[in-house]
Amino acid sequence: MGVEKVLFLIFGALAVIGGMATITRKKIVHALVFLVFTFINIAAIFLLTNAYFLVVVQILVYAGAIMVMFVFAIMFLDLRTFEQEEQTHRGQRWVALALSTLVLVEFVIVLAGITFVSARGGITPAAVAAAGGDSKVLGRALFDQMLLPFEVASVVLLVAMVGAIVLVKKEKTSDVATRSWDPAEQLTPEAREGED
Numbered sequence: 001m002g003v004e005k006v007l008f009l010i011f012g013a014l015a016v017i018g019g020m021a022t023i024t025r026k027k028i029v030h031a032l033v034f035l036v037f038t039f040i041n042i043a044a045i046f047l048l049t050n051a052y053f054l055v056v057v058q059i060l061v062y063a064g065a066i067m068v069m070f071v072f073a074i075m076f077l078d079l080r081t082f083e084q085e086e087q088t089h090r091g092q093r094w095v096a097l098a099l100s101t102l103v104l105v106e107f108v109i110v111l112a113g114i115t116f117v118s119a120r121g122g123i124t125p126a127a128v129a130a131a132g133g134d135s136k137v138l139g140r141a142l143f144d145q146m147l148l149p150f151e152v153a154s155v156v157l158l159v160a161m162v163g164a165i166v167l168v169k170k171e172k173t174s175d176v177a178t179r180s181w182d183p184a185e186q187l188t189p190e191a192r193e194g195e196d
């Protein structure tokens with residue numbers, strides 16, 4: 001067994017352990033640390049396969065930008081209430097098991113299809129290098145063959161972002177109670193303390 005295969009098995013096992021630790025931690029900050037650990041191991045796997053563009057994307061976008069977003073989201077949440085609540089329910093376990101099975105089946109089908117195409121000489125490192133490198137091949141596939149799904153995904157993300165903003169604005173405005181004051185009305189000491 002070659003060195004690359006051994007490193008692949010090590011980084012793959014560490015990524016799986018990090019993923020399992022992420023979803024089993026009760027403290028959200030610990031889960032985020034394990035998530036970053038998982039992202040770094042996935043980037044190492046990309047590095048072993050000479051996918052340098054994906055390594056940079058994995059580190060900058062996932063381990064960098066998305067983790068910063070998670071940290072800011074956690075700063076605005078009440079973590080004590082979240083940690084005291086029950087994290088799983090009986091119905092959720094069956095739904096999670098069914099969805100996990102579907103994702104595993106999809107993963108096996110995609111992997112079998114890639115292996116079949118690669119075995120026929122379709123996707124090889126030599127073919128990617130001859131086409132101009134991995135970033136050029138990815139750009140052609142993304143903006144030429146997959147342009148419509150890419151644009152649909154961007155519109156869906158935009159709608160989700162606008163929806164989140166609308167929901168947050170509604171929650172803020174519904175909790176704020178305004179009081180109309182009569183100009184001649186004198187404030188009581190209790191009302192003054194409430195205003196402060």
